[in-house]
Amino acid sequence: MRKPSDMFDRDFEWAELTRFATHRAPHATLGVVSGRRRQGKTYLLDALTRATGGFMFTATEAAEREALDRLGEDLAHHLGEPVPLRFDGWHQAITRLLHTTDREPRTVVLDEFPYLARSSPALPSIIQRALDPGNRSAAGPVRLLLCGSALSFMGGLLSGNAPLRGRAGLELVVPTLDFRLAARFWEIDDPRTAVLTHAVVGGTPAYRREFSRDDTPEGPDDFDPWVVRTVLNPARPLFREARYLLAEEPDLRDPALYHSVLGAIADGHPSRGGIANRLGRKSTDLAHPLGVLEDVGLIGREPDAFRRNRSTYRITEPLITFHHAVMRPAWGELERPGRGARVWERLRPAFRSKVVGPHFEALCREWTRWYASPETCGGHPSRVAAGTVNDPAARITREVDVAAFGRDGEDREKLLAIGEAKWNEPLGLGHLERLEHIRELLRARGDVRAGETRLFCFGGAGFTDDLRRRAEGNPEVQLIDPHRLHHGD
Template sequence: MDKPSYMFDRDREWAALARFVGNEAPGATLGVVYGRRRQGKTFLLDAVCTATGGFFFAATEATEAETLSRLGAELAQFLGLPSAVGLTDWYQAVDWLLALGRERPIPVVIDEFPYLVQASPALPSIIQRAYAPNRAERTGSRARLLLCGSAMSFMGGLLTGTAPLRGRAGLEMVVPTLDYRSAARFWEIEDPRLAARMHCIVGGTPAYRTEFAHGDSPAGPTDFDAWVVRNVLDRDSPLFREARHLLAEEPNIRDQGLYHSVLGAIAGGNNTRSGIASCIGRKVSDLAHPLTVLEDSGLVNREEDVFRAARATYTIAEPLVTFYHAIMRPEWSRLDRAGQAARVWTESTERFHGRVVGPHFEFLCREWAQLHAAPEVFGAAPSRVGRGVVNDSEQRRSHVVDVAVIGSTPGECRPLLAIGEAKWGERMGVGHLDRLRRIRTIVRGRADLDAAAARLVCFGGAGFSNQLRAAAEEDDDVVLVDVADLYRRSGRI
């Protein structure tokens, strides 16, 4: 099953679906495909059905009776029957879907599955019954039933705990956003600094270019500001309210005011649970449920501190949500009036670089270190890359480490391959290097980390001083990485 030439990227997802759909083994199988909206799940699964002659049913928000009627009509059209299939309930409907695979392996896709369960809560249990191990309708079929949805917390819960479908699925695929390098190619952006700034707003969501911006990509670095004004801050643009819609689409989020406050606090730099609680005026214990829901929804990431196991920080997973809370939400009343977008954007430069680009650049540096850096950069391949805080008891202060690279050598004493600092708008100098040296000295005294050979990495979005460059030439432990290095395919610097 060759991937269509018009499909960008998604090689891994296409290969996994090809294996699942093309499996000749007898017996119907079940797969679950999910991910946040606008990532191209429907596009991907529709292409699979087109390539294999599969059946694709897109659910809508409707009553059970209306949905069954429409499903019966589409089944008749697919099978070439003169009239609609009369479906009285989902027991009968699922068996009709399984019957599609009596003669050959065939993908049977139900898109927007949560809509069906909303009207028919028993549907997962009905599918469980249909997939009983020795049931003739299952063993005599090679239907490859794929349930797809965008409600992350709901779809992720279909196969967990005591859920009816747990243990029934042969495929669980999460369709992610494009990584930052693929996103640059998708937007056809060659300038690394422009690509990084674009990614800190729209991330790797394909639909933001194809459907929301109608293919409009910045003509170059000098067009970036105008692009933001006409595509993100324009009240008539689909991107203008997109961040709000992302929150509203999650069924488990009811008190949207609370969740927006939590996201706003994180976007403002309050990354710990106590910091978020203090910012929004709630108790720390009150945040357990909202943060869990946001994690399950794929809107927030929880990251363990590399140096302190009991400490975690929270970051927003969707760049557009960060941009909304840092730039748009504080100025919403002005932006919602015509003619104010350009002025608001001009006045938001400092906030944009401090709250949006700076933290996102740190994220890109960690992504590069984990996924793209050549092994010789750190002396070995990393097993984990994160961030953390190192306490300096002598100077009575704490040092934030933007990038900490841990090696894979087994044992209680983990090798610390590198510690790094990332600065987007500040030219890095020997002062930054001295701070990293101080941190390395502190960490070398720990029993759980072997920092003897830890390299010191300066990630400079605005370049490096001549003194720092000279220091890097004299000391092999000092590594300088600029924005262009993050996008260089070889991973070397």
């Protein structure tokens, strides 16, 4: 089945959906599609139903009776019935949906499924009974797809003792576009501008099309004006999007607390202890809010590369980081029209240090894990993380922005490479010597196999001539700039 010509990428997702929709099994089958908001799930499923002649119902927040009435109206229109269908309950509605075809496979999509399940908690169990082997033989070959953006809820549909556990033939997560795909999607040729743009809006497709009306930075000189006219413009949807993302999550019942936790992380306090100190709370008090934010996909917990009992938290949605680090401290001023340029001039240093710097480090780890070749790394990376290394002689802790681990011929873990990432500061011999010192510390520890560890220098602003001369023809030292991040290995 040919993918729509205006659909960017999503080749894997389209192939899996069409394979599921056209499967020739004579009975009804179930699939689950999830992913964070604004990633194009509805667009994908709408294209699929159009291509297969299927039916798609997009739910809203409504009581059960209203939801059933709307479903009856939409399904009657789809089937060409002269009057709306009347369902007395979800048992009857699901039975009718599973009988919309007798012979050929037909796609039926229930979009925003969490809305339906919240007003009708028994709905997953009703679907489970309808799909039981003893019942599904009476239904036609319907391909029922449940879709939603509430990640914790959608993830729980098929886990543990959930009613639908073991019933799904498809469990598809639609991800955000990674930084390389995002640069192509935004049609940004300059790699440095691509990194800056990704640090603000990430890889969410809707932020270019619907939210920015295809307004993209035309180059390095247009980035600052683009931020002012789109993200910092109170008349544009991106201005309030970060706040809406939290408001749309049903599990976040104390918005003020969750905003404070996110603000602490964005302000450079990524550990649980640092967050607790910033909020004036005990560290144990944060277990629940951190767990909820992690469950809904707004933060991720990243273990230290060299100290497994230590971890930090990172916000997974760049726009939320940008909001808390740049916009939230000046929110009252930004809400007044025409103040964006003045605020941006004042807060640009915070953007560079609190947003772009950490974001560039994360992109460097992503490049090392997924794009760096085995020839570059001296092996195939199986784990990449940031870490800290104790320096007993100096009585300080050394930070490592990138640590890549792989396996040797005897399946033992070894340290392939360590790296340092700087966005605005050209890297020189001093940075390389710091990496060499850290490598010697790791070799001396004995618990990390670092005998052949390579040294990666990630320079957002380039490299000094003496560092380039040291790296020339030396595979042990790798120089990676924004162009290589986007186009090299």
